[in-house]
Amino acid sequence: METARSSDDDIEPTAADDDAPLGAGDTAPPPRPGWRRWVMDTRPLRHRPFRRLWSSTTVTAIGSQLTAVAVPKQIYDITGSSAWVGYASFAGLLPLVVFALWGGVVADRMDRRTLMLVTNVGIAITSVLFWAQSFAGLDSVALLMVLLAVQQGFFGMNSPARSASVARLVPADELPAAGALQSTVAQTGMILxxxxxxxxxxxxxxxxxxxxxxxxxxxxxxxxxxLPALPPLTEGATGGAGATGGARRGGWRDVADGFRYIAAHRILLMSFLADIIAMVFGMPRALFPQLAAHTYAPWGEGFALGLLFAAIPLGAVAGGLLSGTFSRARRHGLMVIAAVVAWGVAITGFGLSLNLWWAVAFLALAGVADMVSMVFRGTILQAAATDDMRGRMQGVFTVVVAGGPRIADLLHGTAGSLLGARAAVAAGGLLVAVGTLGLAVAVPAFRRYTP
Structure with missing residues (x-):
C-alpha cells in the first residue's frame, strides 16, 4: 500500500491542509495563454493518486454502460414487456438510495480506499454472476432483478467514497478541473x-x-x-454538529446528522435544491419517444429518438472539453445559478422546437449547462463540507442524481398525457428558470458564495 509523498506526482493534502479554510491563501490560477485557456484543464492529472482514480473511472464508464444496456435488453427478450423493464429499474432504485445514504456514513468512518476496494469486488462479482446466468440461459427475471438490486447496493456504497476522496487527492484550487475531468469521462461513457x-x-x-x-x-x-490510504482525518469524530470524540456509530443516526448538516449550511442546501429543481422539472426524457413518434416523425422515428437521447450527453462532453475557464471562476454559487437557469431556458427552447435539428441544438446547449452545473455543484460539496461530512454529502448527492430523473419521468409522463408533450417540456423548462431565480433572490449568500 502506498503512502502519500511530497512530490508533485504523488500529492495528498494533509489533515491540516484539509481542515484549513478552503480558499484561505488560495488564489485563482493564472490564465493560460491563447486558446489553451478554453480547453480542459488537466492539471489534476499531474497528481498520481487522482490520475489512478480517474483512469479507473475512464475504464468503468464504458463497461458499466454495457451492463446498463444488457440488463433491460435481456429482460425484454425474456418477457416481451417494457413494463418489466420499468419494474427492474425501480427494483434497483431502493437499494441504491438506502446504501448510498448508509455508504456516505461509512465513507466518513473508515478508510475510503478500503471501502472502494470492498465494494468494487462486490460489483465485479455481480457482473460475473450476470455473465454466468446469461451464459447458462437461465432466463429468470427474478434472478436478474435480485442481481440488479445487489449491484446497485454495492454501487450506492461505492459512489460516496469515490467522490469524497477527490478533495484529498488534489489541491483545493484544482477541484473544478477535477470535477470537469470526471464528469466528462462519465458523459463520454454514456455515449460510447x-x-x-x-x-x-x-x-x-x-x-x-x-x-x-x-x-x-x-x-x-x-x-x-x-491509491494511498484515505482514513478519516479526525479519529474519534462522530460527525454530528458539535460532536466530540467517542465511539463511532456508523448507523442511521449518522445519516440524520448528515441531513441536519445540510439544513444548517445554506450553501449546501441550495446546491441540492438547485439540482432537484433542474432534474425534476427539466428532465424530459420520458417524452422523447412520444416526440420522436409524432413531432419529429418526418425525420424517421428511430433516427430522431437516437438523436434526442444522445444530444444532452454530447453537449455535456463538449462543455467538458471546453472547461478551461472553470478553474478561474471564483463565484461558484453564481455559476450554479446561471447554469441551471440556462438549462431551463434551453429545455424550454427544446419544447418549442418543431424542427428536429433545432431541438437537438437546444438539448446540446442544455448538456453544456448541465456540465457546468455538475462541476460547480460537485466543487461546492467538496469545498463547503468538512472531510468528516463529505461522504454523507456525496451519498445524498447520489440519491438526488439517481432519484431526480426517475421522479421527472413520472411527472413528465403524466403532464405529457394531459398537456401534450411539447407544452409539458416547455412548461417544465420555465419552472426550472423561475424556480432557480427565486432561490437566487431568496438566498443572496448562495449567489455570492466563493470557496
Missing amino acids: GPLLAGALIPVLGLPALYLIDAVALCVTLWAVWR
Whole structure:
C-alpha cells in the first residue's frame, strides 16, 4: 500500500491542509495563454493518486454502460414487456438510495480506499454472476432483478467514497478541473457505451457484455489498490454538529446528522435544491419517444429518438472539453445559478422546437449547462463540507442524481398525457428558470458564495 509523498506526482493534502479554510491563501490560477485557456484543464492529472482514480473511472464508464444496456435488453427478450423493464429499474432504485445514504456514513468512518476496494469486488462479482446466468440461459427475471438490486447496493456504497476522496487527492484550487475531468469521462461513457453495446450484441451476444464489464472492473480494482490510504482525518469524530470524540456509530443516526448538516449550511442546501429543481422539472426524457413518434416523425422515428437521447450527453462532453475557464471562476454559487437557469431556458427552447435539428441544438446547449452545473455543484460539496461530512454529502448527492430523473419521468409522463408533450417540456423548462431565480433572490449568500 502506498503512502502519500511530497512530490508533485504523488500529492495528498494533509489533515491540516484539509481542515484549513478552503480558499484561505488560495488564489485563482493564472490564465493560460491563447486558446489553451478554453480547453480542459488537466492539471489534476499531474497528481498520481487522482490520475489512478480517474483512469479507473475512464475504464468503468464504458463497461458499466454495457451492463446498463444488457440488463433491460435481456429482460425484454425474456418477457416481451417494457413494463418489466420499468419494474427492474425501480427494483434497483431502493437499494441504491438506502446504501448510498448508509455508504456516505461509512465513507466518513473508515478508510475510503478500503471501502472502494470492498465494494468494487462486490460489483465485479455481480457482473460475473450476470455473465454466468446469461451464459447458462437461465432466463429468470427474478434472478436478474435480485442481481440488479445487489449491484446497485454495492454501487450506492461505492459512489460516496469515490467522490469524497477527490478533495484529498488534489489541491483545493484544482477541484473544478477535477470535477470537469470526471464528469466528462462519465458523459463520454454514456455515449460510447450504448453504441458499443449495440455493435457487440449481434456479434458476441449479451453474455459478452457482462464479461467485458467484469474485466473492466478488475482494472478498476488494480487502480484503487494503488491509491494511498484515505482514513478519516479526525479519529474519534462522530460527525454530528458539535460532536466530540467517542465511539463511532456508523448507523442511521449518522445519516440524520448528515441531513441536519445540510439544513444548517445554506450553501449546501441550495446546491441540492438547485439540482432537484433542474432534474425534476427539466428532465424530459420520458417524452422523447412520444416526440420522436409524432413531432419529429418526418425525420424517421428511430433516427430522431437516437438523436434526442444522445444530444444532452454530447453537449455535456463538449462543455467538458471546453472547461478551461472553470478553474478561474471564483463565484461558484453564481455559476450554479446561471447554469441551471440556462438549462431551463434551453429545455424550454427544446419544447418549442418543431424542427428536429433545432431541438437537438437546444438539448446540446442544455448538456453544456448541465456540465457546468455538475462541476460547480460537485466543487461546492467538496469545498463547503468538512472531510468528516463529505461522504454523507456525496451519498445524498447520489440519491438526488439517481432519484431526480426517475421522479421527472413520472411527472413528465403524466403532464405529457394531459398537456401534450411539447407544452409539458416547455412548461417544465420555465419552472426550472423561475424556480432557480427565486432561490437566487431568496438566498443572496448562495449567489455570492466563493470557496
